[in-house]
Amino acid sequence: MKSVFIYTRKFLNFGLPRGYPWSARRTEATYQLCSRLNLLDHPWISIYEPKPTPDRQLYAFHTKEYIRLLKEANQGIPKQEWMQYGLGTSECPVYKGVYDYHRLATGGTLLGADLINDEKADIVFNATGGFHHAGKDFASGFCYINDIVLAITRLLKSYDRVLYIDIDAHHGDQVQEAFYDSDKVMTLSFHESGKTLFPFKTGFEKEMGKGKGKGYCINVPMPAGTGDDQFLWAFQEVFQPLIEAFDPGVVVAVLGADALATDTFSNLRFTN
Template sequence: MPSGLRTAFIYTPRFLEFDYGPGHPLRNERLELTYDLISACELLPIPSARYVEPEPATDEELLVFLKPDYLNVLKAADAGHPPLEAFRYGLGTSDNPILPGIYRWSALVAGASLLAMRLVESGEVRTALNISGGLHHAGPGSASGFCYINDAALIIADLCRRGHRVAYVDIDAHHGDGVQWAFYDTDQVLTLSIHESGHTLFPGTGFVEELGEGKGEGYSVNIPLPSSADDEIFLWCFNEVIPPLIDAFQPDILVTQLGIDAHRTDPLSHVGISLGAFVQTVRRLKGVCDRWVALGGGGYDLRNVARAWTAAWAIMNDREPPALLPESFLARHGGLGFSDLTFIDAPAIIEGKAKARAWEEARETVGLLRQLVFPRHGI
């Protein structure tokens, strides 16, 4: 392998061979859109970066996290027909439909995240990005919230069995429940999730009081945001809690879920940040650990997904995204309605009584975390 490699972009056109079906919010074309924008911005042919195509995870690799009975049911569902008791495993719902290729797609995404993890763990690169990953709701024995195999939990479990300390940061609008519960009783993994409150958004979890149990008490950290949170509140909460705890924890490897469904135009959440706030968050994450595995996540306004993850890849490579979307990209995808041709949109700031109430909730949340969690980490 050439020397001087710092980053790896994990992608394959095979990601597009599966579709969640008409009307489903999660559209895999967002992955191709992101790849096309990264290419149009000339962010792939970078001397210190590597493009790598993944292979599907094997049964042996998947069983590091998955329960055997669930894996068997998921494989049986790959033909597109519901096996017996599928609903018991969260399969066949409107969120997690049974469609042809569902197991192969899930195994390919998991394989992509495992590849990203291995490249980083081995020292071949410092940072690897798998935009197809971040399917953080699934459990070891069930599908949930558009997620069939929890690739984030899978790679963390694999790292843990080899003795690594892992910090997991989730900035998706939805709480990273599947990852939290997978490591709720260990101090080997620090899970940190900033998300819209479970009072107003699926999956209805992720409250401050969910602190972990046993050895893991104090290692599950949640920042539930009021539904009216904007850039200022999101960034303040993030910066007050997440970097100090990671610094105190001193992880061997950082795993992040970079969902962009907290954006103000996303149809599946209520919080309203800008792409600029997302970019500031990614810049901050870049400096907290030498080894970084970055995964995609939620994002249901395709225009935001492509811009956000392209900007993230640029930051990982010490580059800046262009001020405007490239003409070559718009010529191919102008039909998606990119009315704002700028790469980064204007700040999202609210005012008035809603802002005052949001600040009050945010300060109370951070105050509780300082009281309940920070002392356990010597802060």
């Protein structure tokens, strides 16, 4: 079993706005913690450094117009008309280097997809990934470029079926949307119910896919206050039969940690 940890110190070069809850240190902090615990010190684990994704590769999901605006936003000077693309909000501010930061993050996830496709790795982890709220022509909920949709699209070149599983506290709305009519990608999201948490309008159990994709979209909305026992019960009830029935060639997981009780971004009560 070959495992890869995506790592670069270059994320530290980006100065995100003061008071912005998203931390550019997440890859560094995860790497340092794993190193201290000797988790990376094994012959089957390799470190790979990501490169920024070239513009043209982003068009596999995003519109050229949106990417053009995002490139312009890289200068850090917001424009009022960008608000309709979700750029310049408190969750998706315009700051110097915003495009470069997210291109590098996306580069990590796509490097992972390439390593899996080329059979150079069995498991890949990118701590600065999982931007599941980015739409094809808009930014939303801290997400500007949907690295997940891009990675799944790339994995479909080598695999017939991809299972996407999302245990972030928020519904993986734009990944669901991108593959809603596909029977090649099953999307499974466990999250706090949209009755109490962003993105509010999606992630309900009645959303099950359409056309060929009917039945390939599964949502498990959980009420505020849900803890470990209820989540683990739901996970085992739903996940095991689905993975056996769907038989995916590869699994893509978004492991947002905001469902932890100490995280103020949701009302879920998970522990480590």
